[in-house]
Amino acid sequence: xxxxxxxxxxxxxxxxxxxxxxxxxxxxxxxxxxxxxxxxxxxxxxxxxxxxxxxxxxxxxxxxxxxxxxxxxxxxxxxxxxxxxxxxxxxxxxxxxxxxxxxxxxxxxxxxxxxxxxxxxxxxxxxxxxxxxxxxxxxxxxxxxxxxxxxxxxxxxxxxxxxxxxxxxxxxxxxxxxxxxxxxxxxxxxxxxxxxxxxxxxxxxxxxxxxxxxxxxxxxxxxxxxxxxxxxxxxxxxxxxxxxxxxxxxxxxxxxxxxxxxxxxxxxxxxxxxxxxxxxxxxxxxxxxxxxxxxxxxxxxxxxxxxxxxxxxxxxxxxxxxxxxxxxxxxxxxxxxxxxxxxxxxxxxxxxxxxxxxxxxxxxxxxxxxxxxxxxxxxxxxxxxxxxxxxxxxxxxxxxxxxx
Numbered sequence: 001x002x003x004x005x006x007x008x009x010x011x012x013x014x015x016x017x018x019x020x021x022x023x024x025x026x027x028x029x030x031x032x033x034x035x036x037x038x039x040x041x042x043x044x045x046x047x048x049x050x051x052x053x054x055x056x057x058x059x060x061x062x063x064x065x066x067x068x069x070x071x072x073x074x075x076x077x078x079x080x081x082x083x084x085x086x087x088x089x090x091x092x093x094x095x096x097x098x099x100x101x102x103x104x105x106x107x108x109x110x111x112x113x114x115x116x117x118x119x120x121x122x123x124x125x126x127x128x129x130x131x132x133x134x135x136x137x138x139x140x141x142x143x144x145x146x147x148x149x150x151x152x153x154x155x156x157x158x159x160x161x162x163x164x165x166x167x168x169x170x171x172x173x174x175x176x177x178x179x180x181x182x183x184x185x186x187x188x189x190x191x192x193x194x195x196x197x198x199x200x201x202x203x204x205x206x207x208x209x210x211x212x213x214x215x216x217x218x219x220x221x222x223x224x225x226x227x228x229x230x231x232x233x234x235x236x237x238x239x240x241x242x243x244x245x246x247x248x249x250x251x252x253x254x255x256x257x258x259x260x261x262x263x264x265x266x267x268x269x270x271x272x273x274x275x276x277x278x279x280x281x282x283x284x285x286x287x288x289x290x291x292x293x294x295x296x297x298x299x300x301x302x303x304x305x306x307x308x309x310x311x312x313x314x315x316x317x318x319x320x321x322x323x324x325x326x327x328x329x330x331x332x333x334x335x336x337x338x339x340x341x342x343x344x345x346x347x348x349x350x351x352x353x354x355x356x357x358x359x360x361x362x363x364x365x366x367x368x369x370x371x372x373x374x375x376x377x378x379x380x381x382x383x384x385x386x387x388x389x390x391x392x393x394x395x396x397x398x399x400x401x402x403x404x
Contacts, residue, residue: 031123034111037130041104044137045097051144052093060090089152089213093144100137107133142385143214150251151217156319160205161198162225162244169198171228172245174376176206179222179247181378188212193312194287194300201234207300207316209252216251221387222380223249224349231355240355244348250323252315259318266317267291270306288313295324350383352376365390 053060064087067073073080107126114122146152157179161172183190189211196204210219225246232241253259269289287302288309299316301309352372353359360375360383361368367386369375375383 031127034127034130037127037134038104038108040134041100041130041137044141045101045104047141048093048097048144051147052090052097057090057094061087061094064090085213096140100133100140103129103133139381139385142388145388146214146217148217150322152214153216154209154211154252155216155219156193156250156252156316157208157210157219158205158248159203160246161203162246166198166200166202166234167232167241168243168245169200169202169204170234171202171243172204172206173202174228175226175245175247176203178376178378178380179208182380183210183212185378186212188215193316194302216249218384219249221384222247227348227351229351229353229355250319253319253322259322261292261314261318261321265293267293268310290314290317292317292321295321297321362386
C-alpha cells in the first residue's frame with residue numbers, strides 16, 4: 001500500500017475543524033449555502049468513518065497485506081479471491097474517504113483565500129465544487145449502508161415479459177438493455193445466462209449474472225413489476241398500449257455459505273436452446289433446466305456446454321434458495337420480492353410513461369424524473385438510492401407515499 005498506512009492516521013477531520021475555526025478567528029463569514037454544504041459533507045464523512053471503522057482500518061489493512069503475502073494463500077483460490085475482495089473493498093473505502101476529506105479541506109481553503117483577496121470567481125468555483133462534493137459524499141454514505149449479509153455479492157437478474165404479448169416482449173428487451181447499460185456504467189461484468197426470444201420481437205425472458213462489488217446491494221431494489229405506457233410501434237392504428245414485465249434479483253451465493261440441495265428434490269432436463277439465431281443457437285441439446293420440486297423454482301442455462309450449464313444452473317438454484325431464506329429473515333426489506341406476484345396491474349414498483357407525456361416514477365418512493373431516455377439508457381442510480389434510503393429508514397411504501 002506504500003505510504004497509504006501512514007497517511008491513514010492523519011487527523012483529517014481535525015484539519016477541517018481547524019479551517020473552520022480559522023474563519024471565526026479572522027472574522028470571515030462563509031456564505032450560508034457554503035456553510036450548509038460543509039456541514040452536510042462533514043455529516044456524511046462522520047457516518048463513513050463509523051461504517052469503515054476508521055480507528056482500526058489501518059490495522060486491518062496491515063493484516064490483509066500480511067495474509068496476501070502468504071505463499072500458501074492461492075492453494076485455496078476461492079478463499080484467496082474472497083480475501084482479495086475484502087481487502088480491496090476496505091482499501092477503496094479508505095481511499096474514497098481520504099479523497100473526499102481532502103477535497104473538503106481544499107475547497108474551504110479556496111473560499112477563505114477568495115474572500116480574503118475579494119476574488120469572487122475563486123469563491124464561486126469553490127462553492128460549486130462543494131455542491132458537487134455534497135452529492136458525492138451522500139452517494140458514498142448510501143453505498144456504505146449496503147451492509148446486508150449478501151449486499152456485496154454478485155447477483156443474478158431475471159427479466160420476464162408479462163401481460164401485453166409482443167409489446168411486453170419488446171418491453172422486456174428494453175429493460176434488459178437498460179440494466180446492461182447500468183451495469184456497464186458501474187464497471188460490472190455482465191454475462192448472459194439464458195434467453196428466450198419473443199415470437200415476433202423482443203424477449204420472453206432473459207437471465208444475467210452481474211459481477212462486481214455491491215452488485216446485489218444496488219440491484220435488489222429493482223425486483224418487482226415494471227409498467228410501460230407508450231404508442232406501440234407494433235400497432236398500425238398507433239394506439240397507446242400498457243405493457244408489463246417483471247424483474248427478479250437475487251444474490252450469487254458465496255462459497256462459504258452452505259446451501260444443501262437434496263438430489264431427490266430436483267429434476268434435470270436438457271433441451272435445445274431457442275435463441276434469436278446466429279452464434280447463440282446451440283446445435284445440440286446442451287441447454288439445462290433444473291426444477292426444484294419442493295418450491296417449484298425453475299432455473300436454466302443455455303450459453304455454454306451441458307456440463308458448464310449444469311454447474312451454472314445449480315449455482316443459480318442455490319442462490320434462489322438462499323434468497324428465499326433472506327426473504328424470510330428480513331421480510332420488510334424484501335417486501336418487493338414477496339409481493340412481486342404476476343406481471344400486471346397491482347404489483348408495480350415503477351411506471352415508465354413515454355406518451356402522452358414523459359415520466360418515470362417509482363411507486364414505492366415517489367422519486368420521479370422526466371428524463372425517460374436517460375433512465376432507459378441506464379441512469380438508475382437516483383432510483384436505487386431512494387429505495388435504499390427508504391429501506392434504511394425502515395419506512396413502508398404506504399408511509400413514504402403519505403409523506404409525499
